[in-house]
Amino acid sequence: xxxxxxxxxxxxxxxxxxxxxxxxSCVNFSYAMSNDFNIYIITSNTDIGGKILDVKSNQWxxxxxNIKVFYMTKKQTSYINxxxxxxxxNPDFIYxxxxxxxxxxxxxxxxxxxxxxxxxxxxxxxxxxxxxAVQYKSLKKKLFFLxxxxxxxxxxxxxxxxxxxxxxxxxxxxxxxxNRISIISNFPEVKQFPLAKxxxxxxxxxxxxxxxxxxxxxxxxxIELLANFQRKIRVELxxxxxxxxKRYWKKCLQVIDKLPQNISVDYKGNLKHSxxxxxxxxxxxxxxxxxxxxxxxxxxxxxxxxxxVIISDQTPWQNLENQKVGWDIALDNQQKWLxxxxxxxxxxxxxxxxxxxxxxxxxxxxxxxxxxxEKYLRLFSL
Numbered sequence: 304x305x306x307x308x309x310x311x312x313x314x315x316x317x318x319x320x321x322x323x324x325x326x327x328s329c330v331n332f333s334y335a336m337s338n339d340f341n342i343y344i345i346t347s348n349t350d351i352g353g354k355i356l357d358v359k360s361n362q363w364x365x366x367x368x369n370i371k372v373f374y375m376t377k378k379q380t381s382y383i384n385x386x387x388x389x390x391x392x393n394p395d396f397i398y399x400x401x402x403x404x405x406x407x408x409x410x411x412x413x414x415x416x417x418x419x420x421x422x423x424x425x426x427x428x429x430x431x432x433x434x435x436a437v438q439y440k441s442l443k444k445k446l447f448f449l450x451x452x453x454x455x456x457x458x459x460x461x462x463x464x465x466x467x468x469x470x471x472x473x474x475x476x477x478x479x480x481x482n483r484i485s486i487i488s489n490f491p492e493v494k495q496f497p498l499a500k501x502x503x504x505x506x507x508x509x510x511x512x513x514x515x516x517x518x519x520x521x522x523x524x525x526i527e528l529l530a531n532f533q534r535k536i537r538v539e540l541x542x543x544x545x546x547x548x549k550r551y552w553k554k555c556l557q558v559i560d561k562l563p564q565n566i567s568v569d570y571k572g573n574l575k576h577s578x579x580x581x582x583x584x585x586x587x588x589x590x591x592x593x594x595x596x597x598x599x600x601x602x603x604x605x606x607x608x609x610x611x612v613i614i615s616d617q618t619p620w621q622n623l624e625n626q627k628v629g630w631d632i633a634l635d636n637q638q639k640w641l642x643x644x645x646x647x648x649x650x651x652x653x654x655x656x657x658x659x660x661x662x663x664x665x666x667x668x669x670x671x672x673x674x675x676x677e678k679y680l681r682l683f684s685l
Contacts, residue, residue: 306339306340306341306369307340307341307395307396307683308340308341308342308343308392308393308394308395308396309336309340309341309342309343309394309395309396309397309398309683310343310344310345310389310392310394310396310397310398310422311329311332311333311342311343311344311345311398311399311400312344312345312346312397312398312399312400312401312404312407312408312411313325313326313329313344313345313346313400313401313407314346314347314400314401314404314406314407315346315347315349315350315351316329316330316344316346316372316374317330317576318356318357318358319346319347319349319350319351319356320350320573320574320575320576321350321351321352321515321545321573322350322351322515323514323515323544323600323601324429324489324596324598324599324600324601325400325401325429326576327489327492327576327600328400328427328429328489328490328598328600329344329400331489331490331491331492331493332489332490332679333366333367333370334367334370334490334493335490335493335675335676335679336679336683337367337368337369337370338369339680340369340396340683341369341371342369342370342371343363343371343372343373343392343394344366344370344371344372344373345372345373345375345385345388345407346372346373346374346375346407347374347375347377347406347407348360348361348374348375348376349377351515351545351547352545352547356374358372358374359374360374360375360376360379361373361374361375361376361379373388375406380406380410382410382413382414385406385410385411385414386414386418389411389414389418389420389422390418393421393422394422395422395423396422396423396424396425396683397411397415397420397422397423397424397425398425398426398427398463399411399412399424399425399426399427400427400429401427401428401429401431402426402428402429402431402432403431403443403444403447408426411424412424412426412456415459415460416454416456423461423685424459424460424461425460425461425462425463425682425683426460426461426462426463427462427463427465428462428464428469428472428473428597429465429597430465430469430595430596430597430598432469432472432473432476432477433468433469433472433594433595433597433617434595435519435594435595435617436519436595437476448476448477451477451478452477452478456477457477457478457479457480457483458480458483460479460483461483461484461485461682461685462477462479462483462484462485463484463485463487463682464484464485464486464487465486465487465488465489465597465598465619466486466488466597466619467486469486469597470484470486485678485681485682487675487678487679487682488598488619488673488675489597489598489600490675490679491600491603491607491666491669491670492600492603492604492607493670495607495663495666495667495670496580496607496608498609498659498660498663499584499608499609500656500659501584501585501586501587501655501659502652503587503650503651503652503655503656504651504652505648505649505650505651506535506536506537506648506649507536507537507648508536508537508538508539508587508588508644508647508648508650509538509539509540509541509585509586509587509588510525510538510539510540510541510586510587510588510589510590510613510647511540511541511543511582511583511585511586511588511589511590511605511610512525512540512541512542512543512544512589512590512591513543513544513574513579513582513583513589513591513601513604514544514591514593514601515544515545515547516542516544516545516546516547516548516551516552516555517547517548517551518548518551518594519593519594519595520544520591520593520594521591521592521593521594521615521634522542522551522555522592523551523554523555523558524592524634524640525540525590525591525592526540526555526558526559526562526568527558528637528640528641528644529562529566529568529644530558530561530562530563530566531641532563532565532566532644532645532648534565535565536565536645536648536649537565537567538565538566538567538644538648539567539568539569539586540566540567540568540569540590541569541571541582541586542568542569542570542571543571543572543573543574543579543582544573544574545573546570579601579604580604580607580608583604583605583608583610584608584609584610586610587610587611587647587650587655588610588611588612588613588629588647589601589602589605589610589611589612589613589614589629590612590613590614591612591613591614591615592614592615592634592640593614593615593617593618594615594617594634595617595618596617596618596619597619598618598619599614599618599619599620602614602618602620603620603666603669605662606628606662606663606665606666606669607663607666607667607670608662608663609659609660609662609663610659610662611623611627611628611629611647611658611659611661611662612628612629612630612662613629613630613632613640613643613644613647614629614630614631614632615631615632615633615634616631616632616633616634617634618631626661626665627657627658627661628658628661628662628665629658629662630643
């Protein structure tokens with residue numbers, strides 16, 4: 304019996320890596336579903352910043368078994384070319400891995416409306432309906448919301464939300480009824496290495512930040528907190544990520560320049576995905592005071608590497624302190640942030656080892672006992 308097909312549209316796909324989570328979501332999804340579906344992916348032939356990927360462009364290539372990728376050059380992204388590709392595949396499902404991308408969301412959406420396609424359309428907003436994301440280019444997005452409702456699309460499209468908050472955002476902003484929304488977490492990386500031990504001394508701590516350097520990730524918040532530790536505690540913060548907002552990074556540098564001598568902050572460039580786990584396990588704690596994540600792949604990779612986290616409460620990862628795998632803290636609770644950082648710094652080896660083991664187990668349980676595959680199979684049997 305022939306397999307059904309899923310055609311995915313996404314701005315970036317491996318070997319691109321600078322966009323972080325959305326790429327990992329798409330890669331992990333493709334691998335997880337490829338035994339049951341023929342997976343087709345249409346994406347750009349660049350990474351964030353416009354760097355050309357070392358791939359064959361404007362042709363279908365075999366990425367892996369049952370996974371084919373079409374890396375498009377910018378000149379080839381016309382309606383005619385995109386519509387031709389969709390017609391040729393005639394997919395059972397079209398899956399949009401974003402919300403507002405002109406080429407990889409809005410044009411396929413227009414195809415769906417204009418062609419009255421037999422394909423079932425599923426949109427994964429990927430956190431783009433959160434208040435922290437909608438505030439940027441808000442007028443254009445509000446116009447999109449109005450048009451979406453006016454065209455009656457809420458009754459024709461299915462949505463994939465990754466948590467309860469995203470489900471509420473879809474309902475509130477687009478007028479979609481709850482029965483057209485499936486709440487399913489993203490597929491994490493399924494490969495987990497053995498837990499690596501790391502020396503931890505009292506009053507010494509190494510933090511790592513792995514994410515894009517943009518306001519929504521809120522790196523400046525972490526740096527400003529560290530400025531409070533003018534005492535014997537020694538803190539190192541290693542920053543990895545793409546410098547997408549140079550003005551914001553300049554503000555971060557201004558704070559870094561005023562840090563006391565016991566605080567060391569270093570920007571160490573971008574990380575390819577294959578390098579992330581090793582870099583995380585060489586540090587004691589992962590830190591990310593984000594304004595919002597619909598999953599947070601880097602956060603999960605910290606758990607998988609056996610490292611506790613200090614993150615905001617604007618992610619799906621909640622109630623961490625009670626499980627001794629980290630802290631999820633409200634952004635306006637500065638005192639709690641300071642207490643968590645100080646507690647982390649003062650941990651000694653035995654307690655640190657316990658929290659690391661808990662974090663590793665937390666990821667392991669999620670990978671093997673979350674029932675994600677069954678939930679996705681139900682979504683793609685609508």
